[in-house]
Amino acid sequence: MLRPAVPPSRGLSIVELMVGIVVGLFVVAGALSMSAGNMDKSRRLLADVRFNQDLRVAADLITRDLRRAGYWGAAITGTQAIGATSATAQNPYAVASVSADGNVQYRFSRDAAENNALDANEQFGFRIREGALQMRSDADGWKDVTDTKVMTVADDGLRIVPSETVLPLGHLCPRPCNPGTPNCPTSTVRSYAITLTATSVADRAAVRDLRTTVRLRNDQLAGRCPA
Numbered sequence: 001m002l003r004p005a006v007p008p009s010r011g012l013s014i015v016e017l018m019v020g021i022v023v024g025l026f027v028v029a030g031a032l033s034m035s036a037g038n039m040d041k042s043r044r045l046l047a048d049v050r051f052n053q054d055l056r057v058a059a060d061l062i063t064r065d066l067r068r069a070g071y072w073g074a075a076i077t078g079t080q081a082i083g084a085t086s087a088t089a090q091n092p093y094a095v096a097s098v099s100a101d102g103n104v105q106y107r108f109s110r111d112a113a114e115n116n117a118l119d120a121n122e123q124f125g126f127r128i129r130e131g132a133l134q135m136r137s138d139a140d141g142w143k144d145v146t147d148t149k150v151m152t153v154a155d156d157g158l159r160i161v162p163s164e165t166v167l168p169l170g171h172l173c174p175r176p177c178n179p180g181t182p183n184c185p186t187s188t189v190r191s192y193a194i195t196l197t198a199t200s201v202a203d204r205a206a207v208r209d210l211r212t213t214v215r216l217r218n219d220q221l222a223g224r225c226p227a
Contacts, residue, residue, distance in 0.1 A: 043202075044202065044203065047150075047200065047202035047203065048200065048202070048203065048206060050150055051150055051151050051198075051200040051201075051202070051206065051208070052208065054146060054147065054150050054151060055151060055196065055198050055208055055210050056210060058133050058145060058146050058196060058198075059194065059196045059210045059212055060212075061135070061145060062126055062194055062196070062212075062214075063194065063212050063214045065124065065126075065135070065137075066096075066104065066106060066126075066192060066194075066214050066216070067214050067215070067216060067217055068108045068217065068218075069093075069096045069106035069107065069108055069124075069190075069216050069218065070091065070093050070094050070096060070106070070107070070108060070190075070216055070217075070218035070219075070220060071093060071108035071109055071217070071218050072091045072092070072093050072094075072108075072109050072114070072218070073109045073111055073113075073114030074114045074116055075091065075218070091220075091221070092107070092116060092117060092118045093107040093108050093109055093118065093122065093218075094107075094218075094220045094221075095107060096190065096216070098160045098161075098162050098192070101128075101155070101156065102128075102156065102158045102159045102160050103125065103126065103127040103128070103158070103160075104125055104126050104127075104160050104192070105123070105124070105125035105136075106124055106125065107122055107123055107124065108122065108124070108218075109122060110122050119139075120139040121138045121139040123136065124136050124137060125142075126158065127142065127158070128153050128154070128155055128156075128157055128158050129142070130148070131148050131152035131153055131154075132144040132145075132146050132147075132148050132152075132153065133145050133146040133153050133157075133158065133196070146198070148201070149201060150200070150201055150202075151198040151199060151200055151201060152198065152199050152201060153196070153197065153198045153199075154197065154199075156197075157196060157197040157198060158194075158195075158196055158197075159194070159195040159197075160192050160193070160194050160195075161192065161193040162190065162191075162192050163190070163191045163192070163193065164188050164189065164190050164191075165188070165189040166186050166187070166188050166189075167186060167187045167188075167189060167219075168184065168185075168186055169184075169185040169186055169187055169221075169223075170184040170185055170223075170225075172185070173185065173225035173226060174225060175225065175226045175227075177225070177226050183223045183224060184223050185221065185222070185223040185224060185225060186221070186222050186223050187219045187220070187221055187222075188219060188220040188221075188222065189215070189216075189219050190215070190216045190219070190220060191213060191214065191215040191216065192213070192214050192216075193211070193212075193213050194211065194212050194213065194214065195209060195210070195211050196209070196210045197209050197210075
């Protein structure tokens with residue numbers, strides 16, 4: 001029985017091979033382009049997340065530390081003798097000040113045994129220098145708390161607005177005095193509205209404002225009860 005003749009097999013021509021290579025290159029180029037785009041988006045997303053997180057941590061640090069302003073280990077002494085002239089009855093940490101450019105400086109006691117004196121390591125504050133938020137936390141001076149490789153803070157990027165409410169205490173004295181009477185005891189309730197503005201280094205178009213409010217735990221006492 002005769003079998004039909006089988007045509008001889010042949011491989012790809014040079015033209016077909018080149019066309020296949022070109023098509024393959026287009027597919028690979030598209031895949032690489034998509035992969036590079038995804039990597040760039042991931043990088044931008046990670047940079048944005050870190051920027052937001054660092055800004056949030058910086059604002060939280062300001063809030064938590066500033067809240068302690070005015071703490072005094074012997075505060076009961078000042079409460080018992082409001083505004084007395086003796087050193088042991090005056091709070092050496094009561095002052096907290098905000099400058100016109102938004103910088104804040106304050107004090108609180110760090111003594112294991114209260115010495116009723118303002119020491120070098122008991123003076124604190126926050127300020128902006130060369131694009132970084134700086135904190136004064138000990139006697140060594142100011143240190144950066146934000147990374148200028150992640151974000152920059154403008155010179156006016158820290159805004160702290162104080163709010164004070166003065167409460168009369170004269171009615172609590174053994175011999176009461178009316179509000180408005182010179183040197184009549186008062187308690188000043190202090191709070192601060194804080195705004196921290198920064199720009200991402202990875203994306204200069206990304207500018208964030210973070211706002212928070214903190215109330216000082218330690219009210220400021222002034223005046224003294226009539227003798």
